[in-house]
Amino acid sequence: MTEAPATTTAPTITTPQAGSGGSDFAQLSRRIAAEGLLDRRPGYYAARIALVLAAFVGGWYALFALGDTWWQLGLAAAMSLVFAQVALLSHDLAHRQVFTRRLPSEIGGRIAANLLMGMSYGWWMNKHTRHHANPNHEERDPDVSPDLVVWSKRQAREAGGLARFIGRRQAYLFVPLLLLEGLNLSFNSFRALRSPTMKRPLLEGVLLVVHFVAYFGLIFAALPAGKAIAFFAVHQALLGVYLGCVFAPNHKGMLMVTPEMKLDFLRRQVLTSRNVRGGAVVDSVMGGLNYQVEHHLFPSMPTPALGRAARITREFCAEQGIPYYEVGLLRSYREIFAHLHRTGEPIRSGE
Template sequence: MSIDIPTTPRGSLYSALSRQVKQAGLLDRRPGYYAAQIALVLTLVVAGVTALLVIGDSWWQLLVAAFFAMLSTQLGFLGHDAGHRQIFRSTRRNYRLGVALANLGVGFSYGWWVDKHNRHHAHPNDEDKDPDVGVGALIFTTRQARASGRIARRFYRYQAWTFFPLLLLEAINLRVSSLRYLLAGRDRSRSREALMIGLHVAAYLTAVFVVLPPGKALAFVAIHQALFGLYLGCSFAPNHKGMPPLSATDSADYLRRQVLTSRNVRGNWLTDFVLGGLNYQIEHHLFPSMPRGNLRRAQRLVKEFCADQHVSYLETGLFSSYAQALRHLDTIGRATAPSG
């Protein structure tokens, strides 16, 4: 299973940009880069497990739980790259790696995530087709605000304040959504995914509850899962929230649809690592199969091309991106307040 995004007809703006990117070799696979990335993350996993076993019965384990939250997110980033076929040319090899990383390594369904992420990439910020801006714990458009019920409106009115606290529950949401997806089908791949998640849960809980007494073990699990959800959510939040919503009726071509709905976060190599390359959201949406290690180089080409074509290209700081997203959530939340 992989993420495939349709392109526009030959001769379009996107085709012209794509030719430049291909000529620069930026769509070529980076086996050495990903070998180093995977080796680094696996080394950190070994270090985390070793710390858990060596420290033993101590409240210092809560720091290890926070370290595990970072590990879970970094494994998720690699699974994201596998889903976009950035790592291997073979769809099957990317799928196998993705399942190993997501299901066995983190404990959520790779198949569910790819299905959801497919729709997001194909229809970014389309409230009817993009699952990431559908009505749920948050709303993102005035139409959603007008359609919400009386009780929901009271909650949505303060959604900018509840955004970060809600991210602490994101790990639970991932697992509940994964379970629903796996139970909805009976094919062999879903059964294998369910088995891998079961192995993850069994190994994880056994290790934690064998090393720690029940109270500390529960605190470890709570800290790990809450910070994992927060870190993951904070990595994805800057990408599209607060950017213009588009629908199928809008006349924007593929290039404009992807660029105008995405926001980049400026930074350095540390930002690239912490955000898993998602800070180059514009380049990633234009070329989802581009290896993460090439995104920084591609940015210069894309940015210059957009300037030449008078296409708005938004890049901002990390904290500024959160401020923009929160202002948008607050504006939409206030639209639920009764008039007069």
């Protein structure tokens, strides 16, 4: 396996040629469509939704069945996994992987995100759409905005305030920061209700309030105050870590796109994305997002089709001389931490 592409400089790539077959992406799309990989998979999603809902309801039942015991913290950890699976399901709904029509996708997405998880579907959808349009772009991708962490040396040189303080030792602080990511998602969800880009702020706000009233009501009804607070802390902390460990390997440590770079759609998506190997277990834990290259190229592709699409895309990229990168899960984390340490160097050296 080759080394990961450079993160701050333009890669050496072949110039895209648009011949009689159309653009490179058009040619790949035809191969993917010919295999039926964009067709809906209603049976798969019916089973997956049923399993996630069963785990969700079962978790709350177990909260009362266990009663007043510190074993509830183990349940809190398990429920963080369930909530993350709800989040991954809302992600698929948002991309219309489950339904082809917008209305059922939005209804399902708001139920999963706002009502069950406590995160604004509208706020996340807006942010995620901008990410897909410009992955790892230093100025346009909100997921690499240098609010707390710097993702390129250019950002490090321009950083100030808290980002500059954290950037010095961000490789060591990244996981501790993820402990707060669950709370951060909820905070930004409520804050976004005032945004003019929010389509249905009243509906989203009501669903969020219902979620948190029910969430805290159930916890404090089942447990004494001390254990209820501990349950909340463990649940939210591990939820943030889990989500971060699912989403970070997808792009972090890959090519950072600057305004000077000119990349066509295919290369923009492939060169900024990392696939993670690992088989059925990793596929389930990461909700199919370990096939990040294919997900970015074909966002509406159902999860079970991504593995086959990866083989086709890998072969096509080899034919076109386009670097296609995939590693194991542990290797992806090593690359992320190495990237974080490397990009913080300008702050540590005083550049």
